[in-house]
Amino acid sequence: MVAGAGTTASSASASSSASVKDAAVAAPTPLDRVVPAPASVRPAAGSYAIRPDTPIRVSGSTGSEGSDGSDRSARAAHRVGDYLARALRPATGYSLPVTTRSGDDGIRLRLTPKAAGARTLGEEGYRLQVTGRAITLTARGSAGLFHGVQTLRQLLPASIERATRQSGPWRVSGGTITDVPRYAWRSAMLDVSRHFFGVDQVKRYIDQLALYKINTLHLHLSDDQGWRIAVDSWPKLAEFGGSTQVGGGPGGYYTKDDYREIVRYAASRELTVVPEIDMPGHTNAALASYAELNCDGVAPPLYTGTEVGFSSLCVPKEVTYDFVDDVIRELAALTPGPYLHIGGDEAHSTSHEDYVAFMDRVQPVVAKYGKTVVGWHQLTGAHPVEGAIAQYWGTDGNEKEVADAAKAGTRLILSPANRAYLDMKYDANTPLGQSWAGYVEAKQSYDWDPATYIKGVPESSVLGVEAPLWSETLETSAHIEYMAFPRLPGIAELGWAPASAHNWDEYKVRVAAQGPRWDAMGIAYYRSPQIPWPNG
Numbered sequence: 001m002v003a004g005a006g007t008t009a010s011s012a013s014a015s016s017s018a019s020v021k022d023a024a025v026a027a028p029t030p031l032d033r034v035v036p037a038p039a040s041v042r043p044a045a046g047s048y049a050i051r052p053d054t055p056i057r058v059s060g061s062t063g064s065e066g067s068d069g070s071d072r073s074a075r076a077a078h079r080v081g082d083y084l085a086r087a088l089r090p091a092t093g094y095s096l097p098v099t100t101r102s103g104d105d106g107i108r109l110r111l112t113p114k115a116a117g118a119r120t121l122g123e124e125g126y127r128l129q130v131t132g133r134a135i136t137l138t139a140r141g142s143a144g145l146f147h148g149v150q151t152l153r154q155l156l157p158a159s160i161e162r163a164t165r166q167s168g169p170w171r172v173s174g175g176t177i178t179d180v181p182r183y184a185w186r187s188a189m190l191d192v193s194r195h196f197f198g199v200d201q202v203k204r205y206i207d208q209l210a211l212y213k214i215n216t217l218h219l220h221l222s223d224d225q226g227w228r229i230a231v232d233s234w235p236k237l238a239e240f241g242g243s244t245q246v247g248g249g250p251g252g253y254y255t256k257d258d259y260r261e262i263v264r265y266a267a268s269r270e271l272t273v274v275p276e277i278d279m280p281g282h283t284n285a286a287l288a289s290y291a292e293l294n295c296d297g298v299a300p301p302l303y304t305g306t307e308v309g310f311s312s313l314c315v316p317k318e319v320t321y322d323f324v325d326d327v328i329r330e331l332a333a334l335t336p337g338p339y340l341h342i343g344g345d346e347a348h349s350t351s352h353e354d355y356v357a358f359m360d361r362v363q364p365v366v367a368k369y370g371k372t373v374v375g376w377h378q379l380t381g382a383h384p385v386e387g388a389i390a391q392y393w394g395t396d397g398n399e400k401e402v403a404d405a406a407k408a409g410t411r412l413i414l415s416p417a418n419r420a421y422l423d424m425k426y427d428a429n430t431p432l433g434q435s436w437a438g439y440v441e442a443k444q445s446y447d448w449d450p451a452t453y454i455k456g457v458p459e460s461s462v463l464g465v466e467a468p469l470w471s472e473t474l475e476t477s478a479h480i481e482y483m484a485f486p487r488l489p490g491i492a493e494l495g496w497a498p499a500s501a502h503n504w505d506e507y508k509v510r511v512a513a514q515g516p517r518w519d520a521m522g523i524a525y526y527r528s529p530q531i532p533w534p535n536g
């Protein structure tokens with residue numbers, strides 16, 4: 001009896017603590033628990049619950065109904081509405097019809113490029129208003145609407161990201177978020193050369209980047225170990241130069257249709273693709289494919305190791321520039337985005353004079369085919385053309401030539417290797433990655449300021465940030481995810497959130513709340529001990 005009474009008492013207290021726990025679980029996510037941190041958050045009483053009959057109402061207007069612009073924005077709003085519906089249907093099990101019928105209830109996506117109140121939002125900003133009656137997302141550009149949808153996802157319970165029906169409830173806290181990015185360039189790089197990643201793997205990563213409002217995908221398409229993009233005028237580059245990878249596996253390359261599909265998919269997630277052909281170093285795959293590109297006319301064998309700095313295009317030979325012109329012409333034609341990255345790093349086998357001469361000839365070719373040059377920051381040791389963008393990957397911020405170039409007008413993307421390189425090990429026990437720039441734990445990765453990192457650089461020359469992921473040690477999507485998460489969202493926050501929001505102790509709580517979302521999505525992240533993950 002005593003035991004029975006005890007059992008009753010303990011089960012009663014278990015059930016009351018379970019209901020307390022349920023209530024806590026059901027409390028909607030506070031509006032400011034979002035990564036990247038929004039620019040402005042004004043909580044209000046109440047909440048909105050998505051229900052079985054909730055419609056997604058889409059509208060686009062320029063203010064002058066019926067004009068072409070209005071049609072275009074209506075279509076764009078519809079596309080984002082469809083994307084949102086597809087994101088929310090599996091876990092809710094609701095139909096969430098996307099409709100152009102107006103109404104003051106439901107989830108409302110409004111694209112109003114010319115509305116007076118929307119002007120300050122720019123192309124990428126959005127306003128999210130949540131009341132008991134509706135969730136209203138307003139933006140000027142489709143990118144803004146799309147980024148707002150990512151915020152909305154994070155305000156729902158983590159189980160919204162599961163692929164099968166969950167119990168809900170699907171409540172969102174009341175209030176208003178008004179959000180705009182700090183920087184226009186928020187990028188991630190994937191090295192598909194050292195190990196090749198197929199179209200579906202790239203799409204998977206794009207979907208993950210989009211969660212954190214990354215708007216640029218830099219593809220490192222060529223290196224010593226592999227040439228990964230078909231070039232019709234030099235077919236052996238991909239067919240032979242792409243036939244292997246680090247460790248000697250089969251490699252691979254993108255056909256032009258594959259590449260177009262990546263570009264299309266990236267655009268559907270509001271990312272611009274920046275292709276890179278790394279030159280004049282990092283070119284063994286090309287040199288192995290065409291003997292005439294070598295100064296001695298002898299093709300080296302394909303390379304499957306991980307050394308850097310041993311290869312160079314032959315700067316004095318004219319055929320080198322036929323090759324460069326053809327490659328850039330074909331790649332520019334395939335690439336709708338305005339940028340083309342020509343590498344330029346670690347050209348240790350090219351003399352300084354040759355390096356400068358090469359860059360003097362190649363940069364105008366990029367311009368000739370209508371693109372803006374991006375290069376690794378060694379380009380600042382040559383003569384960056386007007387409008388060129390240099391990508392900084394140093395570690396100490398003391399490089400005078402980078403600061404001088406910036407003062408002279410070269411714009412910068414910040415990827416300091418000891419902060420932003422996603423291929424650096426987290427600590428001595430990390431099974432993947434490298435450590436030449438040191439260990440990069442989550443805090444180290446987050447705790448720096450792109451505006452002040454390089455001494456003597458005017459703040460206005462910083463275009464933004466990029467998190468590069470080199471793939472010498474990475475072979476699978478799980479490997480990518482283990483290195484990218486949780487560091488990538490931190491770099492994304494540096495690119496998006498206002499400088500005033502920068503605070504590790506607050507950030508670590510917000511990023512911790514992403515853990516259950518990654519679990520729900522099947523993202524194989526690193527459980528950094530620096531982050532207070534809610535699930536143990």
Ligand code: TNX
Nearest residue numbers: 308345346376393423434470
């Ligand atoms: C340096 S950073 C490189 C790459 C390597 C990377 C490995 C840069 C522009 N070049 O070739 O893959 O280190 O961390």
